Amino acid sequence: MATAENEIYDATLMGILQKEGQIAKFLDVVMGFLYRRTDYYHIMESRDSKLGFPQGVAQRLLIQAYEKYEKLSEKRDNAKDTRTVIPSRPDQKDLKNKKASDVTNSSSQNPPPTIQTSESSEKTPTKNTETLNSQQVFQENPESHNGAMRDGYRWAQTLTDCDLRIEVPSTVLKAKQVSVNIKRKHISASYIDEENQVVELVDSDLAWDVNVEESMWSLVPKDCIHINLEKVQERWWEQVFVEEPKINTRKIEASVSMEHLDDGAQSAIGKLMYDERQKKLGLPTSSEQEMQNMLKKAWNSEGSPFQGMPYDPSIVNTSGMNSQFK
Incomplete structure (x- = not known):
């Protein structure tokens, strides 16, 4: 696990934390290091630039790192909650008279944890699945901001481009294991599994045209194929693929960044x-x-009654001239 690999830095980080004494100061040290010694806060000036990140990407990286360990923390806490708890032994009389009702109440108040899959949630929709698929949830995740999270992929967008992340198994470590084909209105992606078999991930028509020459992809090992699609038409997409449910674009953050204006x-x-x-x-x-x-x-122009005198704005009435400049 990545967390185990990171333990080699614990001694160094613990020394910084003990010296600073507070989490906020510790984080300030880390972010200050990125500011002084890296290009983390530098905005990439063009696609060909090797310095910095595109607008918003650095912030997304920070949020993704937080959410990664937040999920691990939730899993750890949920594991604690599901451990068997042995109550104090009840009176034998009460146990005899109320055994059935106690068991019923216990099961209704503390139901066993369940894992909902996309298949089961489609067959039996509930309030929980509606919440998980709401645009508010999508907006809170930088990888589905202004987009959606679907079975096997997630996407986010700006007015000019779309970031599509297609999930891959943990066995996919190198780009040569992956095949991606981007066309003007179609995307196909697959990988080669451990048995040297081609496994198809996506083979679908896009809802809108993309600029193939300006679109690109990369592999995030054990996680996803990251595809950046440049839109031919500047507009907000309701969906990436034609068979995908549409999102409500009225509920997205439809503001336009300064960099996208003329x-x-x-x-x-x-x-x-x-x-x-x-x-x-x-x-x-x-x-x-x-x-x-x-x-x-x-x-000081020719014919001016003030020619040769130091300029004094206090003797010039400019109140009537302001309107023509506003």
Whole structure:
């Protein structure tokens, strides 16, 4: 297990934790190391760049690491809860009179833990399965954010691309064991098992066209085939594959990142943000600065009554000029 492999670092990490004394300070040391000595916080400038991560990926890695050990913790706690608990011995009279009712009550109050599979949940839908398949649950997982978790795969999306993760067994360790074929509106993926047999994972039509040349895939050993699909059309997908249930795109986070806007829109938003910040600081906005620059040029121009005098904005009434710059 990965947790056992990581134990070789326990002595070093424990020394840091004991010195800092608090979890928050310990985490600050770790994140500070990533900030100072790695490109963890650097945003990748282009697809060809070897430095940093795409927007949002670094944060997803942190969340995934937390959720990995959160799941292990839940499994450990659930294992404790399912251990047999021997109660104090009851009075023989009570045991004789209430034996049947006690057993019934015990089983109804503490039912044995069950594992729901996708097959059983489809046949007998319950409130629990509805919750597990709700968009709120998908949104909380970075690997299904704005997307969904399905049987055998999960997907997330932005306005311009889609991250598809197709699950593979723990025996898949190298990319040469995997075959992936991405077409404009179709994806097939398979792997070679321990008996040298080809096992098909996905062979389905996509709901929307993708740019094949700009799409790529990689293997996360023992976990998944990670496929990044670039959308031909900028829009929110309701599904990845045509046979898949559609999600409700009204319940996703449909905001558009600044990086996906054109230069004109980014410039306009940047100007608004700058002006708002200037107002809070009591400083002139970009429009007011522009107006002052124009007045400075006119102050010493030919025919100006102020020519040769130091520029003094207090004697110029600019209240009527502000509107044309807003």
